Amino acid sequence: MGLSGSPYINAGHIRNTGIDLELGYRKTVNGWSYDINANISHINNKVIDLEGRDLRSSGIEEGYPIWTFFGYRTNGLIRTQADLENNPQFSRNSTIGDIWYLDIDGYDADGKLTGKPDGKIDAADRELFGKVRPDFTYGLSGQVGYKNFTLQVQLQGVQGIDKNMRTGQWATDMFGGEANMEADYILDRYHPTKNPNGKYPRINRSGSGNNDQFSDFWMVNGSYLSIRNVNLNYKLPNKLSGKVSLKDLNLYCSIQNLYTFGNVYAEISNMVNVPFTRTWTFGLRFSL
Numbered sequence: 001m002g003l004s005g006s007p008y009i010n011a012g013h014i015r016n017t018g019i020d021l022e023l024g025y026r027k028t029v030n031g032w033s034y035d036i037n038a039n040i041s042h043i044n045n046k047v048i049d050l051e052g053r054d055l056r057s058s059g060i061e062e063g064y065p066i067w068t069f070f071g072y073r074t075n076g077l078i079r080t081q082a083d084l085e086n087n088p089q090f091s092r093n094s095t096i097g098d099i100w101y102l103d104i105d106g107y108d109a110d111g112k113l114t115g116k117p118d119g120k121i122d123a124a125d126r127e128l129f130g131k132v133r134p135d136f137t138y139g140l141s142g143q144v145g146y147k148n149f150t151l152q153v154q155l156q157g158v159q160g161i162d163k164n165m166r167t168g169q170w171a172t173d174m175f176g177g178e179a180n181m182e183a184d185y186i187l188d189r190y191h192p193t194k195n196p197n198g199k200y201p202r203i204n205r206s207g208s209g210n211n212d213q214f215s216d217f218w219m220v221n222g223s224y225l226s227i228r229n230v231n232l233n234y235k236l237p238n239k240l241s242g243k244v245s246l247k248d249l250n251l252y253c254s255i256q257n258l259y260t261f262g263n264v265y266a267e268i269s270n271m272v273n274v275p276f277t278r279t280w281t282f283g284l285r286f287s288l
């Protein structure tokens with residue numbers, strides 16, 4: 001009898017610390033009523049002790065948050081023949097318009113990292129980078145009432161986080177990649193004559209492997225603030241609604257996902273998914 005694969009074991013120590021703050025304010029003055037709640041939280045996550053295990057390629061290393069990004073460091077795109085010839089390249093078919101990977105490390109004869117560039121790009125040149133946890137997340141829900149009107153607003157945000165726009169990698173493969181991608185990946189791709197200053201790599205008929213490595217090239221600021229919901233309600237005076245034999249007649253307009261400031265893809269985690277849709281709802285609510 002045997003085990004398939006390695007059994008799960010308790011392999012180390014991770015420390016989570018954090019702070020949560022919530023503030024509320026409620027007041028009624030001169031016919032106006034306010035009810036506002038705000039919250040903010042910050043979580044610190046750090047791998048403390050791996051008991052000698054090397055889990056770096058999974059983004060797990062002592063002193064870093066768990067599942068930190070792990071990949072190649074880059075210097076934009078290779079744009080000139082000199083860039084191409086004077087630097088070690090990812091592969092023999094690397095060419096102008098591909099991502100420029102940086103030579104930052106190498107292996108010694110025993111397969112150990114030396115910490116020094118070695119004139120070639122290989123797995124040794126990958127390292128941990130980026131902010132995988134946000135500085136803070138926050139939210140605000142508020143309600144303001146005046147006479148028969150009530151306005152409710154809900155905000156939700158994440159600040160100070162890096163995101164890997166993975167579809168960017170696949171976007172370089174015109175015919176095998178993801179269906180959903182930001183138009184810029186196509187429109188602002190490098191082209192030697194039409195768009196030599198393009199921000200994104202040249203497009204291949206099929207992925208060459210040069211541009212779809214996990215790297216900091218595809219990292220973006222993932223901060224956003226979303227106006228998640230806005231609801232305006234008007235309650236008709238009872239003497240009016242009574243005329244149509246209804247009680248507590250309310251008219252309302254509600255907008256879901258009204259607007260997102262910052263990175264609209266961050267809130268849905270990547271670009272494979274379609275961003276949240278904005279939904280308008282107009283309604284009537286009453287009792288008989």
Ligand SMILES: [Ca+2]
Nearest residue numbers: 103105118120
């Ligand atoms: Ca190297």
